[in-house]
Amino acid sequence: MTTPLKLHKVIKRYGERVVLDVDQLAVKGGKITTVIGPNGSGKSTLLRIMALLLVNDAGYLEVLGETVKWQKQQLLRLRRQMSMVTQTSFxxxxxxxxxxxxxxxxxxxxxxxxxxxxxxxxxxxxxxxxxxxxxxxxxxxxxxxxxxxxxxxxxPRILFLDEPTSNIDISSAAEIEKQIKNINKDQDITIIMVTHNLFQAKRLADEVIFIHEGHIIEQGGQDLFTKPQDLRTAAFLRGETVF
Ligand SMILES: Nc1ncnc2c1ncn2[C@@H]1O[C@H](COP(=O)(O)OP(=O)(O)OP(=O)(O)O)[C@@H](O)[C@H]1O
Ligand SMILES: [Mg+2]
Structure with a gap:
């Protein structure tokens, strides 16, 4: 499976407000994709939709080769092949x-x-x-x-991590980063991880997605960190407020 996750014209609204508007997104199978972006840019919303925990308002997803119909049997089957870790774990x-x-x-x-x-x-x-x-x-x-x-x-075939090391001390976080890499390589699990730590994003990423105001501004490999194509990506990486 080369592309376990695809999004097509996916929109999520809360009331009148569009919080996510992704035209096209393909996640590479067997890789670690890190998702970066400011607070409120839609990172967790994107992860929850991809993990089939939140229903999109428009567009559609393809997960593990199936077009998602949000029908009970299919949801159960697909969800059993994915797992998610959030910032605060129950x-x-x-x-x-x-x-x-x-x-x-x-x-x-x-x-x-x-x-x-x-x-x-x-x-x-x-x-x-x-x-x-x-x-x-x-x-x-x-x-x-x-x-x-x-x-x-x-x-799981796909593992979603939403700021999994935000509560964790530096040496434990480093250990977990190492384990994330091992899980990815040894067990061939596709990993999609949100992090606010840009060093961590860079250390782990085969692919990186920069998201801003609900839009994917840029997606790429390690080059995105060193040679961002968009001014907003560059500003974000420099630690500036993105307008
Ligand atoms: N249930 C909800 N009702 C209304 N608005 C919501 C709801 N959930 C999220 N939002 C809004 O959607 C936007 C995107 O939220 P999201 O949690 O995806 O951001 P994020 O990029 O993960 O931010 P952070 O870095 O702070 O975790 C935010 O402005 C948030 O206030
Ligand atoms: Mg979040």
Whole structure:
């Protein structure tokens, strides 16, 4: 699958206001795409629509080779192949193990395989020592790591990360960045990640999308960071307010 996600003339409105207006977007399969842009530019809205958690008002999407019809059976099938980590992660009542295993319950895999995947995912985020801990007692950053483990444990085809390291200290964030790269390479998972950290975006990106006022202004490879084509991209990368 070379293009697991395509958007065609996708529009999202809240009341009268258009918050997202994407003419065409194709996400490259097996790559890490980072999404950058100012607050309120529509990054999370874009991710939620792509993850089929929010319905667009116009246009259509193609996800994993299927045109999205927003019909129950199809949504279930497609959503099971994707997972999302947000800035504030919800923890279910129970242990860390239980939280990571959560998404695996509906899948047809043995109890032994569930345990293996949970152990593997927690190892990856450096949280193995917390397996039996009550999830509600974890710090913000620890929760975030568990949320990443939970998202990865299901072995999704597409992984969405919305500012996944914003609560995490620098050395843990560096470790998670390394793991994000490993997940992408070893398991061939397409990753789409929003980040406000431009250094992080640059370190991780095979592809980068700059979004401003609901529009994709520019999409490209590493060149976008060094030779942006649009003045607004250049201003944003310099840390200036974009008009
Ligand atoms: N449920 C909603 N009702 C009304 N407006 C909304 C709703 N959700 C988002 N918006 C508006 O849509 C715009 C885009 O929001 P979005 O969360 O996608 O921005 P963002 O780029 O992720 O910003 P940030 O960097 O702050 O996370 C914002 O102006 C926001 O206020
Ligand atoms: Mg956001």
């Amino acid at each position: 923890m279910f009542q129970g242990t860390v193990d239980y939280n990571v295993a959560y998404g695996l319950g509906v899948r047809k895999i043995s109890e032994k395989a569930v345990q293996n995947r949970v152990a593997e995912a927690l190892e990856m985020v450096g949280m193995s020592a917390y397996r039996a801990a009550d999830a509600h007692t974890l710090s913000g950053g620890e929760r975030q790591k568990v949320a990443i483990a939970r998202a990865v444990a299901i072995k």
